[in-house]
Amino acid sequence: MKSYHINIFYSEADQGYIADIPDLKYCSAFGDTEEEALREVLQAKAVWLETAAVEHKPIPEPKYRPAIYQIAS
Numbered sequence: 001m002k003s004y005h006i007n008i009f010y011s012e013a014d015q016g017y018i019a020d021i022p023d024l025k026y027c028s029a030f031g032d033t034e035e036e037a038l039r040e041v042l043q044a045k046a047v048w049l050e051t052a053a054v055e056h057k058p059i060p061e062p063k064y065r066p067a068i069y070q071i072a073s
Contacts (some may be wrong), residue, residue: 005064006041008034022064024048 008019019041020028027048031037052059 004045004062005066006038007066008037008041021045021048023060023062 004021017037019037029040
């Protein structure tokens, strides 16, 4: 099973780290450190997937790949 890509970046405006999962709409989290943001977004992912399953909503396949990994045509 493929994993969902996670972005982690520092936000000057929020004075902390933001982690998000592009394939899961609105799935993001905040932390004072990169590690904390990662822990939080993994919890958010678990809740996102559980809620989608309970509500019989489609769960997207992992597709997002950062531009650095995309092969030019």
